[in-house]
Amino acid sequence: MDQDSQDKQREFNDEALVHLDTLYNVALRLTGDAADAEDLVQEAVLKAYRAWDRYERGTNCRAWLLTILRNTFINEFRKRSKRPDPVSFETVEELTVFENVQDVDPEGSFFRHIVDDEVRRAIDELPEEFRTAVVLSDVEGLSYAEIAQVMGLPVGTVKSRLFRGRRRLQRRLYEYAVEMGYIRP
């Protein structure tokens, strides 16, 4: 292997592969399946490696990689996804859960009782356009501008998806907590 290849691999390792955990976590929430998530990450990383010369040095590498990952998911993975895509614009109550809990648990301690698997399931049940925004923001800590870049949307749309996605997720977790008796309805 020549020196150029080795340099490229080293640079790619230092700048891109440090984001592997983020890529995997987002892939897992997009596909809902561990094996699919690994395939998706491998495909996306390989594409990124091939396009590495076109990555503009010093710009946001994490957002660049996530853009490739999400486009790969939409173009190649969504079709063979094992779970049906939830209906996107079904009417769901998007009122804040705070109204329900303010008298019994205003600090939201009931969240602490919900196991991680149930949270993952609730996230996975969100329609993709909400799910991606919520995962990028609230699990991975991306800014609105970064999410807008990854999803190819105006910042205003990101805001509203985040707002609605969070409210839906909150409602789902609250209903689960009520079912399990973690909080009085």
Place this chain on the structure above:
Amino acid sequence: MRLFWKRKGPAGPRPQDIDCGQVMQRLYEYIDGELDDPDLVARIRAHLELCQRCYPHYGFERAFLRFLAEVRDGAPPNLRRRVFQRILEEETRKG
């Protein structure tokens, strides 16, 4: 509009400079640090400090978001090795 002030505010923006509805509308942007208008940030902060209705709601939303941040899954240990393998194959294929 009914107000629920806890006490008299300090100098600076007064809590009534923005109403509860407007605060709720911008609450996530405020929590996320995504408001670029410093005056608006100051007005919301002054309101939250003194409004007995909005302040607990603010605490609840923050608890929810802190909770979400904890469900992160890391990549399985083998994935890094497999990704490297694919890259090496790519370089070998290229010759």
